[in-house]
Amino acid sequence: MTAACLMNTYQPLPLSFAKGLGTRLWDQAGREYLDAVAGVAVTNVGHSHPRVVAAISEQAGLLLHTSNLYSIDWQQRLAQKLTQLSGLDQVFFNNSGAEANETALKLARLYGWHKGIEQPLVVVMENAFHGRTLGTLSASDGPAVRLGYQPLPGNFIKVPFGDLAALDKVAETYGQRISAVLLEPIQGESGVQLAPPGYLKALRERCNRRAWLLMLDEIQTGIGRTGQWFAFQHEGIVPDVMTLAKGLGNGIPIGACLARNNVAQLFTPGSHGSTFGGNPLACRVGCTVLEIIEEQGLLTNAKRQGERLLVRLRAELSDHPEVVQIRGQGLMIGIELAHPCRDLMLIAARDHGLLINVTRGKTIRLLPPLTIDDREVEMIVRGVCQTLKSVQQAQGVSDCTPAQA
Template sequence: MTAACLMTTYQPLALSFARGLGTRLWDQQGREYLDAVAGVAVTNVGHSHPRLVTAISEQAGLLLHTSNLYGIDWQQRLAQRLARLSGLDQAFFNNSGAEANETALKLARLHGWKKGIEQPLVVVMENAFHGRTLGTMAASDGPSVRLGFQRLPGDFIKVGFGDLTALDAVTREFGARIVAVLLEPIQGESGVQLAPPGYLKALRAHCSQHGWLLMLDEIQTGIGRTGTWFAFQQEGIVPDVMTLAKGLGNGIPIGACLARTSVAKLFTPGSHGSTFGGNPLACRVGCTVLDIIEEQDLLENAARQGERLLARLRVELSEHPQVLAIRGRGLMIGIELATPQRDLAARAAREQGVLLNVTRGKVIRLLPPLTLDSKEVEMIVRAIARLL
């Protein structure tokens, strides 16, 4: 296998897969692997789910694309489902998480424009990750992501994740220009960093008080990953704007930006659009993913197996000198190590037949499918214990 004709934006392992089923993948030589990454929180209902295979095959034989010049029935169905599940009102569909976040940022700009703010600011978090377009990179943090791309567009103020004192400080200094706060409920790329209890609720109150939009990036945490449909539901709040992608399509590219009616109506015909966003195939797949999660009770399974995995890891690894912290919610778990372990993912695949991800150089990130069972929990724990 050669990648000579591909741009060098990735450093893939010397491993390629021929097929998948459920939580398992098989490489070109037929070796089986337990997938504890799920395509980075994408294949939430597992690989090659028969319901999805049928839906994709049927839709491919019926209609793939008409464009948004015409009504798309599956798009309307998916928007209604997501609105009912989230408590938000309207959706815009695009092709990825970065596009969904760009949509949210455009809504923030329009919110400021409507209020007569000429230079609007959006508050974002240190160590955040919102995508790799120029706009979402500007809202993200981390020099490796931004290197070579200055100067980036957009006006953002960064504050510490979970730091309400820092938020108060920027409110006093820039409050008249601030129009929104954008954040991940759990920071995934920075190592599964959880917000302190009550932080989202405090942000909701702060944004409501000052007329700002609370915009949540649930691209990684959404669609059941943390044991509820969306992570914000565990704080008993509803944001003004939420973005989704990853698990919504289980591998078929789709992104979504949901908003309250008062925010969504800031868009008017021609102010935003997408050639492929919300096509019949992607939206039918999205509806089918929601059906599978409901019918197989995968929210409850993610919560239960996540608690089991977290508890077992703490029993097996808490005394290990290399392990600094073990944290997570649902089936989104991070194991922070004392020193970088850049070959750990390759060793896990090669030696243990388990696929895992290492982010920020020294945080093992576990994002298995929501179909994970108790035996597979033990396989993951055993593999990591042996590796360390």
């Protein structure tokens, strides 16, 4: 089958899957792979979970779409559950993470406008990634994804991630024009970059003091990925706005923007909308995913298996000449390498039956389903080490041999 009729926006491996179950995928020839990327942090409860399959099947036979001209029962149920879990008050449902972030940026604009700021500014982080719409590209960093799209809309100020002094300096210059700070609690696309401990709490304090909105992009970190429902809960704070997508639908497209009452109420009928956002199918699946995570104890499992995976990777790779750092939280882990080798890494991992992601050219990003067990952690460790060994042999570099688990 030819891909000539598809726009050339991706660089997929010559690999296509016929089915998935739990943490495994099978290609067209029937070969099995351990999925350590989960559709980029999407299939958090695993592939073809029987309860998700049942919810999709039943709802498809009942009702898929009515539009937001009418009340949608499953939408209200999912909104209630998300607000209970997060401590935020109201939800707007979208179809994707980029749309959820666009919603957050519109709220920041309205917030500034209601404060009488003619040209409100939003502080964003260097090396951030918030989506590929023109607005979210403006808030993102990285010349490759922005090339050819200038001038981009929006007024943003970029500061280094984790640098409170830089934020304070920006406040001295532009404080009266700033309406919000938008950031990822852990920067995923830039290589699983963790903020210093206490950073989110310090941001919360500064935003309170300066009457700025604290807006967190939890599209990748949310829905249990870091061992809590949301990454901000590790620091005991609550943002003013939070965006979700990815793991919320386990593969069914859905996004959400949550906000405190005083911010959410800036929207009025007609000020924002979405044709498909919050349809019965997507919201029923979202409710089912949250139930599965609770009932199967997947937050605890993500924390425990994430810690185990970090320990095992550090034990096996601590002396490896190509490994610069291994970092992460929960089941969101990055292995930073000294030199770029994306294509070789992806192909070698595939050949060893392991599916990984390499971001920014030289950081192996591991995002397995939250359902993984001890044995699968060892399989990931073994697969990563075998992959590095294969790449080294191809490049004529030194060896990496994993110890027996």
